[in-house]
Structure formats: C-alpha cells, structure tokens
Amino acid sequence: MQFQSPRRFPPGPKGVPVFGVLFDYNKDPTGFSLRCAQEFGEVSLLPFGPLNVYLLSNPEHVSEVLSSQSYRFIKGVSIQSLKSSLGEGLLTSEGDFWKRQRRLTQPAFHRERIFEYGGIMTDTAETMICRWQDGEVKDIHANMMHLTLLIVAEALFGTDIAGKTTVIESALEAILTHFSNQLNTFFLLPEWVPTPDNIQFWQKLQRMDGVIYDIIQQRRKSTAANSDLLTMLLHLEDEDGAQMSDREIRDEVVTLMMAGHETTALALTWTWMLLAQHPEVEEKLHQEIQTVLQGRSPTADDAIHLKYANWIIKESMRLYPPAWGTSRQVIETVQLGDYTLEPGDTVFLNQWVMHRDPRFFEHPDRFNPERWDNSFEQRLPKGVYFPFGDGPRSCIGKGFAMMEAVLILAAIAQKFRFTLSADRKVELQPSITLRPKHGLEMRLQKK
Numbered sequence: 145m146q147f148q149s150p151r152r153f154p155p156g157p158k159g160v161p162v163f164g165v166l167f168d169y170n171k172d173p174t175g176f177s178l179r180c181a182q183e184f185g186e187v188s189l190l191p192f193g194p195l196n197v198y199l200l201s202n203p204e205h206v207s208e209v210l211s212s213q214s215y216r217f218i219k220g221v222s223i224q225s226l227k228s229s230l231g232e233g234l235l236t237s238e239g240d241f242w243k244r245q246r247r248l249t250q251p252a253f254h255r256e257r258i259f260e261y262g263g264i265m266t267d268t269a270e271t272m273i274c275r276w277q278d279g280e281v282k283d284i285h286a287n288m289m290h291l292t293l294l295i296v297a298e299a300l301f302g303t304d305i306a307g308k309t310t311v312i313e314s315a316l317e318a319i320l321t322h323f324s325n326q327l328n329t330f331f332l333l334p335e336w337v338p339t340p341d342n343i344q345f346w347q348k349l350q351r352m353d354g355v356i357y358d359i360i361q362q363r364r365k366s367t368a369a370n371s372d373l374l375t376m377l378l379h380l381e382d383e384d385g386a387q388m389s390d391r392e393i394r395d396e397v398v399t400l401m402m403a404g405h406e407t408t409a410l411a412l413t414w415t416w417m418l419l420a421q422h423p424e425v426e427e428k429l430h431q432e433i434q435t436v437l438q439g440r441s442p443t444a445d446d447a448i449h450l451k452y453a454n455w456i457i458k459e460s461m462r463l464y465p466p467a468w469g470t471s472r473q474v475i476e477t478v479q480l481g482d483y484t485l486e487p488g489d490t491v492f493l494n495q496w497v498m499h500r501d502p503r504f505f506e507h508p509d510r511f512n513p514e515r516w517d518n519s520f521e522q523r524l525p526k527g528v529y530f531p532f533g534d535g536p537r538s539c540i541g542k543g544f545a546m547m548e549a550v551l552i553l554a555a556i557a558q559k560f561r562f563t564l565s566a567d568r569k570v571e572l573q574p575s576i577t578l579r580p581k582h583g584l585e586m587r588l589q590k591k
C-alpha cells in the first residue's frame with residue numbers, strides 16, 4: 145500500500161475566520177504584500193476567503209509561472225472578471241482563441257509600425273500643451289489619461305475612433321471605477337444588481353459599444369484606403385477563410401484602448417511626481433533633451449537616443465509599476481519549490497514586491513535612474529523586473545509604450561516643469577493598476 149504524503153502549505157498570515165486576510169489586504173494592498181513577502185519568505189500562503197493565494201517572491205518561481213510553466217495557468221479571477229466589459233479580447237481570452245488573436249494583432253506592434261506612430265505621439269502631446277498656461281494647477285493624471293487615450297485611439301484605429309473619445313473615455317473610466325468597487329467589495333455583489341454604480345456602468349458601456357459598432361459598420365462599407373489596425377482586423381481571414389465578427393473586433397478595440405492608455409498614463413504620472421521630488425534628475429533630463437533635440441520636436445528616431453529619459457521611465461516603473469501585481473489560476477498541478485499547487489489555487493506575482501528586492505536593487509527605495517546604466521537590465525535574473533509581464537502573455541504594447549512615454553516626456557519637459565505643493569500627500573490606490581487616489585495636482589511652470 146502506498147501512502148501519499150500530506151500536502152505541505154507555506155507559512156503565511158492567518159487573518160480572520162471566513163474572510164482570511166481580505167480586510168488586511170484591502171486596507172493597504174501594496175504594503176501588505178511587501179510585509180508578507182518579508183516576513184514569510186519566498187512563498188507565502190494568503191487565505192483570501194475560500195481562495196488559496198500563493199504570493200511568490202522568488203524570481204525563479206515568478207519566471208516559471210509567466211514563462212516556462214505558463215501552460216499550467218490561466219489568468220486569475222480579477223482579470224477574468226474584466227470579461228463583462230472587455231469581452232474576449234487579448235487581455236482576458238485563453239487557449240487557441242487567444243493564440244489566434246495575438247497572432248492576428250501582432251503586426252500592428254512590429255517595430256517599423258510603431259515607428260510610424262511617433263508623429264502622432266509627439267503631435268498630440270504638443271497640441272495638448274499649447275493650451276496650457278504658466279502657473280496653472282492641473283490634475284496631471286487626468287491629463288495624461290486623456291492624452292494617451294487620444295494617441296492609442298488614433299494610432300491603432302484612426303481618426304474616426306479618435307474623434308469619439310469623449311464617450312469612450314467616460315465608459316473606460318466607468319469600467320475602471322466599477323472594477324475597483326468590485327475589488328473593494330470582493331466581488332460579493334453580482335453585476336446585474338441595479339445599484340447606481342452598476343446602472344451607470346452598463347449605460348456607459350452600451351453607449352460606447354454603440355459608437356464602436358457604428359464605426360465598424362461604416363468601415364465595412366467604406367472603400368477608403370485605411371492601413372490602421374481596425375482595417376486590418378476587418379479584412380483578416382483565417383486559413384479557412386473565416387473573418388472576425390463585429391463582437392470580436394469590438395472586444396479587441398476596447399481591450400487595446402483600455403490596456404493601451406491607462407498604464408502608459410500612469411507611468412508618466414508617477415514620473416512627473418518623481419521628477420518634481422528629484423530636481424537633480426530633472427535637471428539632467430533637461431540637459432539631455434537640449435543636447436539631443438536642440439529645441440526641435442522629438443521624433444521616433446530620437447526615442448532611442450534619449451537614453452536618460454529611457455532610464456527615468458524604467459526607474460519610475462520599478463518604484464511605481466503601473467501594473468503592480470498580476471495573478472494566475474492553476475489549471476494543472478504544478479510544483480513550485482517545496483510546494484505542490486493544485487488546480488483552483490491562485491498565484492500572486494507582485495511587481496511592487498519584486499522591484500523592491502534589496503538582493504537585486506541597491507537602496508531599493510531610492511529613485512536612481514543611473515542604476516539602469518551598463519546594461520543593468522540584461523544582467524538581472526528573469527522574474528525580478530517585469531513591468532510589462534513576461535512569457536507568452538507579456539504586454540503586446542511594450543515597444544509602443546516605451547516610445548510613447550519617452551516622446552511625451554521629452555515633448556512636455558522641453559516646454560514645462562511641474563511642481564508639487566509641499567502640503568499635498570500623494571496617496572496610492574492599488575486596484576488592477578496603481579493609481580494616485582485623488583489624482584495628481586501639479587503647478588505648471590513654463591520654461
């Protein structure tokens with residue numbers, strides 16, 4: 145007779161009966177995750193109500209989940225819950241359907257293609273700031289959100305969608321608020337219950353869908369020569385001649401606009417805050433911009449030569465990763481170190497925690513763009529720094545986002561500086577992304 149050894153569980157906080165650590169986590173998601181990793185080690189078990197959640201802080205485990213053993217996992221509950229608004233887009237879909245969509249969408253993100261978007265990125269930023277006045281106080285987060293939405297809409301889907309950003313912006317904001325409320329109430333209240341939040345969410349979603357479906361219909365009839373992603377998606381055919389349905393196209397459009405604007409806006413928002421707090425870094429950035437651009441507008445070609453600007457963005461995403469944590473659900477038994485995880489278990493990979501690991505980052509809390517010199521990133525083990533995720537489900541928009549962030553940073557820093565008022569405390573709101581809780585008010589100073 146063979147005896148099976150009992151399953152071993154890693155150490156972790158106990159929390160309270162039934163709810164486990166839900167309340168502790170909710171009070172301070174980033175701080176709680178960091179404290180658990182520091183106190184309990186590289187694998188800790190967090191009881192989230194009925195869910196077994198394994199927080200991983202060993203880079204090898206992180207890399208196994210995202211890359212080498214990724215086929216044993218699907219996206220976690222939080223991303224799955226976005227399906228009610230994003231449908232079966234790239235971020236939320238799984239299996240063969242996801243593989244097909246990724247293959248079809250990939251050409252829009254090839255290097256040469258991204259280069260073509262450089263003009264839209266700089267022009268849109270310059271158009272926005274030409275209305276700004278010296279001394280004004282602005283919510284920089286709201287402004288960055290608006291700017292990056294205009295850019296992704298025009299670059300990927302053309303001016304007809306970019307012209308409708310008011311309706312789309314308000315729906316995307318409603319999706320984010322709705323998701324954040326759901327997360328705070330632990331998804332206990334079903335989405336069909338007619339609460340004011342749910343009603344508003346469905347109404348805005350419906351209005352946005354109306355706009356997107358209209359544009360899809362017009363484009364299907366149009367004979368104009370468009371070369372954007374929307375046209376590509378409309379004309380794509382599978383090996384068996386099947387085309388994408390309106391619903392499939394709508395899901396990709398909404399997903400790419402959502403995934404493609406919030407995160408980049410946050411990378412920039414946190415960067416402006418850090419620059420205001422570190423005038424010596426800001427000064428070096430201004431010097432680089434002056435040397436490389438000599439007063440002209442930045443272009444796609446400049447993005448690579450603005451080396452210090454690239455380091456600033458990387459370092460800002462280390463300290464304030466826009467996607468600060470991601471989860472996966474186990475679908476096939478998997479061994480991670482000493483522990484066996486079974487289908488239904490959840491793993492929590494946490495950029496906030498990994499990016500602050502003193503084994504890999506000297507003085508981890510210090511904002512130090514210079515650390516990215518000498519190919520520092522290439523020397524880091526896999527699973528340590530992953531603002532864009534890793535493996536097959538890594539961010540399709542990484543190249544787009546890096547170029548966009550650097551061009552916007554250069555275009556705006558050439559004309560303006562921002563200052564933070566000393567008495568203003570910036571509070572974090574870690575939901576699916578890492579947002580400033582009350583926006584980020586800053587005073588503009590014309591250069």
Ligand code: HEM
Nearest residue numbers: 234235403404407408411467470531532533537539541545
């Ligand atoms: C600084 C900006 C950005 C950051 C930090 C970021 C971060 C991420 C991360 C961490 C993931 C993986 C999520 C996971 O593993 O669960 C992801 C996926 C994704 N991102 Fe981004 N992203 C950024 C910009 C963009 C842009 C500009 C686009 C498109 C225009 C985009 C589109 C997507 C899509 C479609 C996915 C899902 C890919 C798939 O599963 O095949 N992202 N992003």
